[in-house]
Amino acid sequence: MDDEPQLVQSAPALAAVSLDESATVFTCANVPYSSRMVRRPLRSGNRRRWVSSPGAEGEDGGKFAMGGVIHVCTGNQARSPMAERLMEEGLRHRYGRAAESIFVTSGGTQGPPGRPMQPFAIAELEHRGVPADHFVSQLLDLQAVARAHLVLTATRQHRDEIVAQVPQALPFTFTWRELAWLVTGLTPGEVPGRYAVERLANLPLVAKQRRGYLQPLPPDLFDIADPMGGTRQDYRVAADQIEEAVEAVLRVV
Template sequence: MAQPNDAFQTLFVCHANLCRSPMAERLAGVRAARAEGLAVASAGTHAQPGRRMHPYTEQVLAELGAAPDGFRSQPATAPLLAGSQLVLTATRRQRAHCVSLAPATVRRTFTLRQFARLAATVDRDRLAGLPAAARARALVDEVAAARGTAQPVPPDDDDLLDPVGQPVESFRTCSRTVTAALDVVFGLIVPT
């Protein structure tokens, strides 16, 4: 999705940019559209450019009221990562890959589930009164600080399972996990 020059961009990253990251991008896009200054995009650590998202991802997004049309996959590149103010990956392995491509992003790169878990501990009052993009920037700072003091969790608690090769119900399960994480994050950035 296009990004205004001063927008806060969140980049979602998975393996092929066909299932989890486009799902997160489009579901986050619905939430980001409620405020100015927010942009979302997605990429894959091993994506082939220009591919459509998985048909089950399209189906599940349509069921949830998020438009799947117009999507084309893209690889996660160092410039794309560096230009994003928040990078949310599907797994810890993908997080490590992104940080190795763009080391300067280390403080703003998390797994989606990790970021949501840590964001849930942030005091909402610390973000009060700020426009959405400023809230997002402040949230990243708060979560980065919390990461240094948080107790470790099992990898399964931070990784988002890949539904590829599974029936459509696995994509629905994935969407529920993504939605729960996005509800926490965007509930802080764009409060209703």
């Protein structure tokens, strides 16, 4: 079935613009839309697959985005913005220019849109040397969810709300800490794909297959509490938990 996750193969569906991964740019059939990064998605029915389009330019003048990770919390002002920026920074640190080919964004299930990131969240990012500028909150785009390769949420409630509205997102929607638990102990070589962007697309299927082999954790450990309205320490705890989960994911990508 088209909605079932399928392993991404290197060829012929995916082709690289350059053999040097540090300068490789890919394009993807299912690019999530974001009001902060306007991209023109490539479509191929309902099937999620990789395509290449060397030299194709997006509406913002850059290469088409590839991949698709959406971070989700309630208001898109604290937890999910921190996750978005931490993942972007982690990808840049590992892959340099190639990180630009992996689309990372975030959204809130309730809003309101158009708000800046919370000051304590900015402080936590800056404390880690991660840029926090030019961020504006946005509501979660459910069409983007349907096209994403990976949707990561703050809590099980967010995850369940998304899946209830977008059932086809079930195979690739996890909480941050849930996915980190599922992939801990894996190496990049155990996730199919020659390039990081391929491994990212294949990660949900690999994680799903590991679920029955791991010692279950108390369900509440999969959630990250909302620091909104709390102290600086509340934000620090949330940022530490998000950073730990994001790093666990990036280690296998």
